[in-house]
Amino acid sequence: MFGTSGIRGPVGEEVTAALALDVGRALGVDCERVVVGRDPRESGRLLTDALTAGLRESGTDVLDAGLAATPTVARAVGWQDAEAGVSVTASHNPAPDNGLKLWQPSGQAFDEKRREEISRRVREGESNLVPWDDLGERREIDAGExxxxxxxxxxxxxxxxxxxxxxxxxxxxxxxxxxxxxxxxxxxxxxxxxxxxxxxxxxxxxxxxxxxxxxxxxxxxxxxxxxxxxxxxxxxTDDGEFISGDVLLALFAREAVAESNVGDPQVAVPVDTSLAVDDALAPAASVTHTRVGDVFVAERATDADVVFGGEPSGAWIWPAQTLCPDGPLAACRLVALAAERSLAERVDEIETYPIRRESIEVTDKGGVMERVEERVTGEYEAVRTLDGVRVDFDDGWVLVRASGTQPLVRITAEARDDGRCEALFERAGAIVEDAREK
The missing domain is CATH 3.40.120.10 (Alpha-D-Glucose-1,6-Bisphosphate, subunit A, domain 3)
Structure with missing residues (x-):
């Protein structure tokens, strides 16, 4: 039911009012207060109403933030002493989609254990419905302020x-x-x-x-x-250059490391992050890799030595403030950097390398990945299987991983020169094609 970014999919198919009602009932089993907010999708109104109904009939009070940014909702959970928060959103997905993302008081998204428990309750129809005179209340809050x-x-x-x-x-x-x-x-x-x-x-x-x-x-x-x-x-940047996600990650991370007083600071990044981040931080800090998905970055950011976490897709986490990706916080911090010194100058200081990303359509991505892992672990030494199969070399790396939502296997290769990048990519592509044909 849950993906790495909560529950998400086409409205009327994977995401329905019935599902939102069931999630509300499942949360209401052990929550007295829940913060709820939504993005501007019209379907969010009915999903919010259904979710709220499930919560209230479980005796849970609903603190309604209305139309609100997801980080606004996530931050409000702790502020309101609530047990959980729900953002009714499909985030960056297209308009036909919607979804539900669940938050803990720390600002961290529900971890795997809590997601599995909610899924079990929904699957088994577990609830704790109350009599008519004990229903939860619904009131508006100004979480934006x-x-x-x-x-x-x-x-x-x-x-x-x-x-x-x-x-x-x-x-x-x-x-x-x-x-x-x-x-x-x-x-x-x-x-x-x-x-x-x-x-x-x-x-x-x-x-x-x-x-x-x-x-x-x-x-x-x-x-x-x-x-x-x-x-x-x-x-x-001020000269009109769109900043790549890896470079923006490096800028934020370098500033967070400079501001920290942690010995041997770490920066949490997913396994598909560029070497540009490693090099920009060395020797002041090092990266620690996670699975792809901001929920996994946030989980690693709970470690005391992690001073920043980020995904090249645009999710930025300052754990000393909150464990949710906070776009408005990132915006204000980036403006502060730009006000001190030109962003174009800062970007020019980050050395980048050739990187190639492509996807191959497959009918059995699980089977393909099993065969890829077996072959790669038999041929190479520096192999990691945290999320897919990654092989590290002195001058680059290659990653093969299955898409979490589509029948695709994604290949990423990066090296410090074009020829080596192409060689790594072609070798990985050949291994995936061979695994697909078996």
Whole structure:
């Protein structure tokens, strides 16, 4: 039922009001208070109502944040002394999708144990329904104001001019926060609309071309872009360059390491992260790899020596503040960096390497991956199977892993020169093709 980012899928097929009701009942078994919020998708209204009904008929009070960024909802759980939070969102997915993401008081998404328990309760129909006169209450809360107060603690000595592309999502808190911090803010796609008419929800380089062009033609210090629920942040430099996820990760991580007082600090990143991050941090810190997915990065970020966690897709976690990916926090912190020194200059300092990513369609990705792992572990020494099969070399690495949602096997290869990158990729591709044909 749960993927790495909660429950997510097409509305009316995988995600229904009946499912939301069941999840509400399952949460209500041991929760007295639950924070609920949603992104702008129209289907979110009925899913929120169904989820709330399941909670209230279990005697659970619902604290309704209304239309709110996912990190706003996640942060409000601890603030309101609730046992859990639920974001009704499909994040960066297209408009036909929706979903439910569950949060702990620490801001961390439900871990595997808690996800499995909710799944079991839904599967077995377990609930704890109460009499008519003991139903939970539903009341509105201003979680956005609380989030704004937290973001207001960030210092921007010389407030900058900023352009923010909200992608018609729920990230308006970023605009409010930057304005409170003294920045001049221009917006794109600022009207919340779950059909995402301005651009697709995911803030990729292709989808953010209008933002890039506007920043290039202006005097803005930075361009910022969120997805539908604002848990992700991507950015454009002052000279109009869309910053790759790996480089942005390196910038954030390097700053977090510099600010920390932890001995031998670690930065948590997924196994498909570029060598650029390792090299940018050395020798001050080192990376610790996780499975792909911000929930796994957050789990590793609970370790005391981890000072930052991030995914190149745009999820950024400062564990000293919260264990949820907080796009508005990342936005404010990046503006603070841009106000101190040009982002274009900072990006130029990060050395990048040739990297190639492609996917191969398969009918039996489980069987293919089993055969790939057997062959690779027999031929190579530095093999890791944390998430797929990764082989590390002195001058590069290659990763083969199954897609979590599609009938695909993904191949990623990176090396410090083009020829070596191509050689690694071609070798991995040949192994996958051979495994597919057997």
């Amino acid at each position: 609380y989030h704004l107060n937290v973001l207001g603690e960030i210092e921007i000595d010389d407030p900058a001019s900023v352009i923010v592309d909200l992608g018609n999502g729920a990230g308006g808190v970023t605009v409010d926060a930057l304005q409170r911090l003294g920045c001049e803010v221009e917006t794109l796609n600022a009207q919340p609309d779950g059909s995402f008419p301005g651009r697709p929800s995911e803030p990729t380089a292709e989808n953010c071309e209008s933002l890039r062009a506007l920043v290039e033609a202006s005097n803005a210090a930075v361009g910022l872009a969120h997805d539908g629920d604002a848990d992700r942040l991507r950015a454009v």
